[in-house]
Amino acid sequence: MSEKRRGIQSVEIGGRLLSALMRHARPMMLKDLAAEADLAPAQAHAYLASLKRAGFVEQSPETGRYLMGPFAVRLAMARLRTVPAYREVIAAATRLGTELGLMVTVTVAGPQGATVIHRFDGGETLNVNIRMGTVYAPGDTATGRVFAAFSEAGSADEGVQRCGYAAVNDEPVPGVSAIAAPVRAASGELFAALTLVASSARLAREEDAGKAARGRLLVICVEAEAALAADELAGAKDDSPGTLRRRRS
Structure with a gap:
């Protein structure tokens, strides 16, 4: 029984260290991380060694600071994908x-900024480093510009707000272009962004051929918003007093 208690306590202590990293959303020094988790530095170091081996944390070779590891990011992304919305x-x-046969990414607000939670690969081979957990800078990309324009914490980009999407050509990667558009929750707040990513030549051909990739992106975003609103309405009905009474009976 004591072994079982120690095992549970170990998980809880590891959770305290991970919670501290999550709250600060930045690389942390051992002494600061230990203080935040209410542990002695030597004790924190031992737990962090195990968390590193499991991929929950990693340590910068340059600064020695600790940050969330790749497995923790994948675990968070997997959790998000289980949520109906x-x-x-x-x-x-x-x-x-x-x-369209194009790459599409889904990006949501994360602790460190606009974070990719899903990537659908199209038919092209692109020289882009986009994966689950990629964080977009606010102004350098189409996705970042959408978050800057439509999120509460973002700066107002009237051009993006007016047309309802953001587009970049040949930047930040030469030869690659992207179009991003917002998906809003029923409250009107930004829920996610969908982004088309393709070679600049391919995206230009899609538009010139009348397939209107941008138009399809905007339509799909509206359809996603309708699905979110329907889910929210269904959830509200499920939580209504009458429904709760029926469940109890």
């Missing part, structure tokens, strides 16, 4: 990518 948006991205 996120599944709706991912399904919308998959429909769009399948229809």
Whole structure:
């Protein structure tokens, strides 16, 4: 029984260290991380060694500071994909990518900024480093510009707000272009962004051929918003007093 208690306590202590990293959302020194988790530095170091081996944390070779590791990021992304609302948006991205044969990403607000939680690969081989957990800078990319324009913490980009999307050509990667558009929750707040990523030549051909990749992106985003609103309405009905009484009976 004591072994079982020690095992549970070890997980809880590891959780305290991970919670501290999550709250600060930046690389932390051992002494600061230990203080935040209410541990002695030597004790924190031992737990962090195990968390490093499991991929929950990693340590910068330059500074020695600790940050969330790749397994922790994948675990968080997997958790998001189990939530019905996120599944709706991912399904919308998959429909769009399948229809156009282009890469589509789903990005949501994370502790460190706009973070990719899903990538649908199109038919092109692109020289881009986009994966689950990629964080976009606010102004350098189409996705970052959408978050800057439509999130509460973002700066107002009237051009993006007016047309309802952001586009970049040949930047930040030469030869690659992207178009991003917001998916809003029923409250009107930014829920996610869908982004088409393709070679500049391919994206230009899509538009010139009348397939209107940008138009399809905007339509799919509206469909995703309708699905989110329907889910929210269904959830509200499920939580109504009458429904709760029926469940109890």
